[in-house]
Amino acid sequence: MFTNSCFSRREMMRIAMASVGGASMSGWLPQLAKAAMEVRSTKACILLWMPGGPSQMETLDPKPGRPNGGPTQSIATSVPGIRISENLPKVANLMKDLSIIRSMQTGEGDHGRATQLMLTGYKPTGAPIAYPVLGSMVAQRLYDEKSELPSYVSIAPFRFADLGSGFLGPKFSPLLVSGASNDPNTRANLTVENLSPIGGDLARMQDRASLLRTIRRTSATKEENSIAKHAAVYDQALRMVDSQGGGAFRLDEERDELRDAYGRNRFGQGCLLARRLVERGVPFVEVALTSTDNGGGPGWDTHADNFKAVKFLCGVLDPAWAALINDLKDREMYESTLVIWMGEFGRTPKVNATSGRDHYPDGWSMAMGGAGIKPGQVYGSTGKEGTDVDIPVNTPQLFATILKALDINPGLSNQSGDRPIPLVDAHATPISELLI
Amino acid sequence: MVAVYLVASGAVIDSTAVAQVGDAAESQTAAEVTASEGIAISKDWSLWLNTEGDRYWGPSPARCDDLLLARRLYLDLLGRVPSVAELRDFLAVDEATRRTVLIDQLVFHQGPRTQDYKRTFSEHWARQWRRVMLPPTSQAGIFTAELEGWLSRKFSRDESFDLMMSALVEMKEATRDNVYFRLSQSNPATYAANVSRVMLGVRLECAQCHDHPFTDWKQTDFWGLAAFYSDLSAIPQSNASSRPGTIESNGVKYVAKYLWEQPSASVASRAQLAAWLTAPSNRQFSSVAVNRFWQLLVGRGVFASVDDLDIATPKQRELLDALAVKFSESKFPIRSLIGAICKSDWYQSVAFEPESSDELSVNGAIAFHRPVKSLSPEQVFDSLEQALMLPISKLDPSSARWTGERMQVVSRLGESAGKSPEDYASGIPQALVMMNGKLTADAISVEKSRLLRATLDSPFMSALDRIDTLCLATLSRHPTKEETDAFVAYIQKYVSEDERRRAHGEILWALVNSPEFVLCR
Numbered sequence: 001m002f003t004n005s006c007f008s009r010r011e012m013m014r015i016a017m018a019s020v021g022g023a024s025m026s027g028w029l030p031q032l033a034k035a036a037m038e039v040r041s042t043k044a045c046i047l048l049w050m051p052g053g054p055s056q057m058e059t060l061d062p063k064p065g066r067p068n069g070g071p072t073q074s075i076a077t078s079v080p081g082i083r084i085s086e087n088l089p090k091v092a093n094l095m096k097d098l099s100i101i102r103s104m105q106t107g108e109g110d111h112g113r114a115t116q117l118m119l120t121g122y123k124p125t126g127a128p129i130a131y132p133v134l135g136s137m138v139a140q141r142l143y144d145e146k147s148e149l150p151s152y153v154s155i156a157p158f159r160f161a162d163l164g165s166g167f168l169g170p171k172f173s174p175l176l177v178s179g180a181s182n183d184p185n186t187r188a189n190l191t192v193e194n195l196s197p198i199g200g201d202l203a204r205m206q207d208r209a210s211l212l213r214t215i216r217r218t219s220a221t222k223e224e225n226s227i228a229k230h231a232a233v234y235d236q237a238l239r240m241v242d243s244q245g246g247g248a249f250r251l252d253e254e255r256d257e258l259r260d261a262y263g264r265n266r267f268g269q270g271c272l273l274a275r276r277l278v279e280r281g282v283p284f285v286e287v288a289l290t291s292t293d294n295g296g297g298p299g300w301d302t303h304a305d306n307f308k309a310v311k312f313l314c315g316v317l318d319p320a321w322a323a324l325i326n327d328l329k330d331r332e333m334y335e336s337t338l339v340i341w342m343g344e345f346g347r348t349p350k351v352n353a354t355s356g357r358d359h360y361p362d363g364w365s366m367a368m369g370g371a372g373i374k375p376g377q378v379y380g381s382t383g384k385e386g387t388d389v390d391i392p393v394n395t396p397q398l399f400a401t402i403l404k405a406l407d408i409n410p411g412l413s414n415q416s417g418d419r420p421i422p423l424v425d426a427h428a429t430p431i432s433e434l435l436i
Numbered sequence: 437m438v439a440v441y442l443v444a445s446g447a448v449i450d451s452t453a454v455a456q457v458g459d460a461a462e463s464q465t466a467a468e469v470t471a472s473e474g475i476a477i478s479k480d481w482s483l484w485l486n487t488e489g490d491r492y493w494g495p496s497p498a499r500c501d502d503l504l505l506a507r508r509l510y511l512d513l514l515g516r517v518p519s520v521a522e523l524r525d526f527l528a529v530d531e532a533t534r535r536t537v538l539i540d541q542l543v544f545h546q547g548p549r550t551q552d553y554k555r556t557f558s559e560h561w562a563r564q565w566r567r568v569m570l571p572p573t574s575q576a577g578i579f580t581a582e583l584e585g586w587l588s589r590k591f592s593r594d595e596s597f598d599l600m601m602s603a604l605v606e607m608k609e610a611t612r613d614n615v616y617f618r619l620s621q622s623n624p625a626t627y628a629a630n631v632s633r634v635m636l637g638v639r640l641e642c643a644q645c646h647d648h649p650f651t652d653w654k655q656t657d658f659w660g661l662a663a664f665y666s667d668l669s670a671i672p673q674s675n676a677s678s679r680p681g682t683i684e685s686n687g688v689k690y691v692a693k694y695l696w697e698q699p700s701a702s703v704a705s706r707a708q709l710a711a712w713l714t715a716p717s718n719r720q721f722s723s724v725a726v727n728r729f730w731q732l733l734v735g736r737g738v739f740a741s742v743d744d745l746d747i748a749t750p751k752q753r754e755l756l757d758a759l760a761v762k763f764s765e766s767k768f769p770i771r772s773l774i775g776a777i778c779k780s781d782w783y784q785s786v787a788f789e790p791e792s793s794d795e796l797s798v799n800g801a802i803a804f805h806r807p808v809k810s811l812s813p814e815q816v817f818d819s820l821e822q823a824l825m826l827p828i829s830k831l832d833p834s835s836a837r838w839t840g841e842r843m844q845v846v847s848r849l850g851e852s853a854g855k856s857p858e859d860y861a862s863g864i865p866q867a868l869v870m871m872n873g874k875l876t877a878d879a880i881s882v883e884k885s886r887l888l889r890a891t892l893d894s895p896f897m898s899a900l901d902r903i904d905t906l907c908l909a910t911l912s913r914h915p916t917k918e919e920t921d922a923f924v925a926y927i928q929k930y931v932s933e934d935e936r937r938r939a940h941g942e943i944l945w946a947l948v949n950s951p952e953f954v955l956c957r
């Protein structure tokens with residue numbers, strides 16, 4: 001297993017200063033907080049989630065010069081023979097650090113249903129089972145219980161379906177970081193609501209926590225289920241307030257050039273925050289790229305004016321994704337961090353009457369790189385016109401591959417009540433070609 | 437009631453005006469006639485429940501103490517914790533009768549505060565049933581207020597349960613009674629699944645696409661129910677001539693039929709469906725209703741899986757069916773049922789989990805459960821409002837109820853609400869809003885908090901009285917010895933009067949953030 005090479009000595013010092021900073025004034029669990037800083041023995045995952053369904057033709061699977069290709073051109077990448085869309089020049093330079101699947105075939109073409117499928121790995125059937133999302137499943141397997149940060153953080157979330165930790169419970173539900181604000185400075189400094197203690201004084205928080213412990217100890221507060229859950233969540237929240245999120249949210253600690261490289265927008269700074277969270281032991285971070293306006297809607301749902309809209313969104317995506325990979329590599333974290341890029345489906349090869357592309361689950365692209373993934377490959381193809389998938393990949397296969405890359409055995413099951421629910425549906429096996 | 441009906445069925449009428457007319461008429465008639473009858477019925481049924489339950493589950497666990505029972509009753513019947521004054525009134529009543537007196541006050545609105553209790557009772561039960569009909573995972577989102585309003589009017593008119601459900605099934609008064617249908621995306625298939633789950637305790641969704649794998653439900657059952665609504669579909673049908681009575685799906689034509697019965701040429705109208713579904717002879721309907729009220733009050737259904745009563749064995753539903761007979765033979769009186777459950781030993785027992793929690797255990801033994809319940813987001817807010825003595829008048833610009841703060845807190849807490857009363861699902865964001873949010877900030881501020889000021893500025897209170905009052909206001913109980921000692925020691929750490937006052941705010945923070953505050957034991 002991977003151990004502690006992700007921090008340089010100086011980095012360790014800096015984080016320690018920032019978080020335990022003033023052990024005199026904070027810390028009802030200083031030893032634990034320190035322990036959490038020392039070792040990060042697990043892998044982590046960052047999901048770049050593209051709600052609305054990005055067009056494969058304008059991103060990873062261009063068809064220049066073909067009737068379905070539209071005006072989008074392709075460019076060479078750092079891997080000879082692999083070409084992607086001109087909209088992603090910085091990512092093209094990093095092609096040797098990631099792999100693409102171009103033959104996703106998932107069968108759900110409705111936003112809500114497809115979102116549920118691609119985030120939980122299970123098709124919606126109306127069955128009375130609240131399937132957990134990928135983030136919660138990974139969080140449950142990789143979370144360090146002593147961490148001062150939550151197990152799963154979701155930045156600028158936007159979803160077509162009401163999904164969460166399901167039967168895994170509140171401990172693995174995502175902490176939402178909205179970053180929704182009209183003020184560009186606030187927006188860039190993504191933070192968590194209600195993280196500052198009332199009155200602003202952390203010492204006061206210690207009094208409160210100790211009074212709370214007194215009440216918890218008394219009367220009928222037995223080891224009843226709800227009471228134990230409440231205590232677990234509160235302890236997590238208290239650790240987070242005490243450490244102010246391990247200092248993770250202080251993006252202004254980063255160099256200006258690095259912040260610029262990520263892009264001074266919600267998604268770019270969200271990717272930077274994702275790195276800082278992973279660095280501090282959060283096993284799963286999700287960053288969503290919604291429309292670039294403040295509304296936060298589904299920008300990738302390009303039924304009209306597809307080419308302009310995707311080019312615009314790629315202007316935000318390309319620098320952020322590339323900066324994230326470079327930054328993780330610089331810190332020797334890339335080999336332990338899986339970075340996934342995908343939406344709920346792709347878009348029709350055929351261009352519609354309004355220069356748009358519609359929903360298409362039958363042959364679309366996703367990409368991943370970092371932990372566990374053999375990079376520099378393209379797996380599957382969609383033929384000349386984007387309609388002929390050669391080796392279809394379904395969602396359970398993708399989930400099995402992702403889990404395997406994270407050293408999680410995809411053959412395991414979770415318990416929902418007395419019912420075992422496999423991590424991946426249909427006993428799917430990983431795609432070995434994509435794994436190291 | 438006749439007059440009300442005529443007004444309501446007139447063309448375009450402001451719905452709030454109708455509601456007021458209805459409320460006024462009802463408060464003069466129904467309350468006098470039914471309250472005393474209802475009280476008698478509830479007493480009768482509760483005694484029956486004690487005996488029959490004893491036979492069914494074995495002896496009931498010990499009774500919980502009086503203050504805890506009061507907290508349960510206020511939360512379960514009005515959706516908020518009791519005030520300190522209400523608790524003191526309760527304790528002032530003779531010990532032998534105080535429980536029954538309080539239940540009759542809250543359920544049948546006897547005694548003081550009648551109007552206030554009646555309104556809160558109706559709103560709370562409307563919210564409970566809205567959550568049954570549109571669980572947190574449904575897509576209906578913020579539009580549920582209309583259904584809540586509809587239900588609230590029904591509860592406040594003390595309408596019987598069969599009539600209430602019949603109105604939703606039949607949709608005779610189309611512009612108003614179709615509220616649940618519209619929130620089911622005006623989709624016959626979705627509505628069929630909802631009606632069947634909520635009112636018949638049968639989950640048919642699986643049979644939409646294929647015959648049910650575990651039970652006997654077929655696609656003809658599912659679409660046969662949906663066919664009653666085929667003319668109302670918001671989605672254009674491929675077969676444009678589609679009329680109520682038949683529906684097409686994937687090229688197959690299905691005929692309207694009652695669930696578990698054969699199609700009949702004479703069956704097509706929603707009025708017929710409503711009559712069949714809510715008939716006293718339809719045991720499934722009344723047993724599901726009784727089981728749901730039991731779950732909402734006791735925390736777990738007599739049969740735990742409330743949405744799947746079709747899979748219960750005869751033994752598992754024996755008690756339910758017997759209570760359901762009483763319920764339907766008395767014409768489905770909701771308050772009598774609620775009162776009966778509350779007066780029974782089972783409701784009044786201590787929180788209790790049996791050794792083996794497996795109800796389907798091999799020897800067929802059936803175990804009684806009295807789980808700890810989690811408060812709903814609205815219960816949390818309304819309890820904070822009560823405990824902290826927040827202003828509630830619309831005229832007061834600082835009333836959190838009307839400034840949008842209630843909506844904010846409720847929606848944040850609702851982001852991860854439990855699927856059943858037993859399920860505690862709050863995560864970190866919910867903890868943070870309780871720990872550091874504005875409502876709590878105002879509540880523990882000596883300058884802003886009414887509760888703190890009322891406690892600290894009262895010349896008649898000793899130091900111990902103050903702690904006792906804070907504890908009663910939030911947790912509806914007296915502090916334990918250990919708590920009192922710890923709180924006194926904490927206050928005495930400080931020397932200045934200001935610091936000591938502030939220390940009371942910190943104690944209040946801990947009380948509001950304790951598990952006991954957001955749970956109902």
